[in-house]
Amino acid sequence: MSAAVPNVSRLRIPASAPTLAIDLAAIAANTRRFAETTRGELMAVVKADGFGHGLADVARTALGNGATWLGVTSIEEGVAVRAAGVAAPVLSWLNPVDCDIETGYRHQLDLAVPSVSHLDAIIRSGCPVRVHLQLDTGMARDGAAPEEWFELVAAARRAEVAGRITVVGVMGHLAMADRPGHPANAAGRTALLCGAEMVTRAGLRPKVRHLAGTAATLTDPSTHLDLVRIGVGLVGIDPSGSTRLRSALRLTAPVVQLRRVPAGTGIGYGHTEVTERPTTLALLPLGYADGLPRTASGRAEALVAGRRRPVAGLISMDQTVLDLGDEPVDPGTDAVLFGPGDDGEPTVDDWAEWAGTIPHEIVTRIGSRVRRCVR
Template structure:
């Protein structure tokens, strides 16, 4: 039989702490790396770090612009009192472009249908023409680019809008040697020449995101867009940045079990020796990938302890060995790695994914705090 220990100390829930000093340091690094303006991309709630807090920190430390995907995200920043220039670049044709004009939000235009919708929104729209430079997803295909530029120039001459930018994106910038990067740069340069030939003179030209800003000077134009890098993620693996998230969870139950004790759904793990199991109130509904079952680790009592059994919706079990763990003690699920705790990079390896998915996946049940 297993022995279950009652909690002698108050237990609080899982917490996600955002280190805004880390965001500030990363922003300064990227501001120094780019010859033009720095756009702080705060989509997906600032990569899970809090869009408004990350935006304010980035603007205070070298960023001049903010970038998001949807108009809803852009309008939320305005509602938070942020007045810096904002670009939204992923919207349906029937989005509320009138609201964008009223809130002074720039919008990306990836098609002639989008351009028509924006021109109907009212005088004063500011647009960035979006060119597909080799990813076959968002952005105008090269075969349609010339017509889009000509239509945009006519709308600009009619006073309906102003083309202030041309943008693209590199799909393989995390590997600087990939020939797709040179092809993407060439496609962007050709797109700029086409735009100029129609009479457009956009002052903002932006192709590089985080990885390209760090590794590909040839892709830098008058603005760069950096999101993951602000919160400490370098997809290229070339630069030491400052991770900004720490996820902790309290131990809510402890039991001493005998060899042969099975844990969790499917009995996928069985104790090979007497051991102590610690229960954490955090699971895949909170953003811990189920694929990390039996692979991931947490830091508990100063040492790494592995998750055993399957990651459940609301809880995980940790093998603490012979540690005298008590309910109420706190485990660090991931952090900056300075104290031996796992990092989001390690969690990404355990989940066979990328850090972006780990940091943006932490659920709403986890309480957030931000400090600087």
């Protein structure tokens, strides 16, 4: 006879458990700041579950504080927006040629068109989708290559005349927006404006041209055009480093075990760190499976009882050890892995530096085992 499987819905989560607190007031304040920065419309990009902050919560908060559009990558994300009861215009811009166009149309999603093949797929679907023609403005990534743009525009004009699509936007992306003044940004703007002019010469009348993301919106008004797309800026990250925004995340975990050890004690897998003196070690119940970057081992810190304490040894899949020195704390005390930094705790930027990555990766990698708390 097989063992009974526990009813997961009845399991009690400890009052003190790894918790990611999401501050919607910070997202609201950041959105208002961007809305005041530009004369154009503001698209709140809520891809990747709202950059790890909750797609529905970020979408509703942004729309209530100045955003008028929403941006996602996939049709599935767009459907999730609609499932949350959000009625604002939604653009999805990273879909394969064989994506479910009918579902996107049924949920009133705008679709980006980066190639003639994508346009042909929309026409074959029989769904008169609203589209944004997408030009590669210098990234060799998504968007139609400049040499293909004329063909795409001409095909879009024929399709619109036939009632197969409605062209409502022209879009591109800047490769160097986090480096204000880089010549690639001016080149990208010129490319988008020239591409948009070709669209209007063909007889199309798109309502919005959009190019700027968070960094360009903060540093280069010439790129704002008719609409700006704000993603990580909503949650407090400025890739350009020019503006202090409000961080919307606070990650905590309780001390589940304390251990007093002598000098010469090896810590964790591989004994990558050996204690040089008697000290107290604190164990936290989260690790790289929960989103802490293993590459930050030996450099990262957490705030415990008002002081920063170093991570000792390697960050494991489920566990992280802190060196408390001679100032032990009570079991159950919360360690703050990152937060806004107001109380001296590490920030997302700190963790990105320790891990050799960008803040975007830190906030989007926190795993589902970590409890979410929206405030």
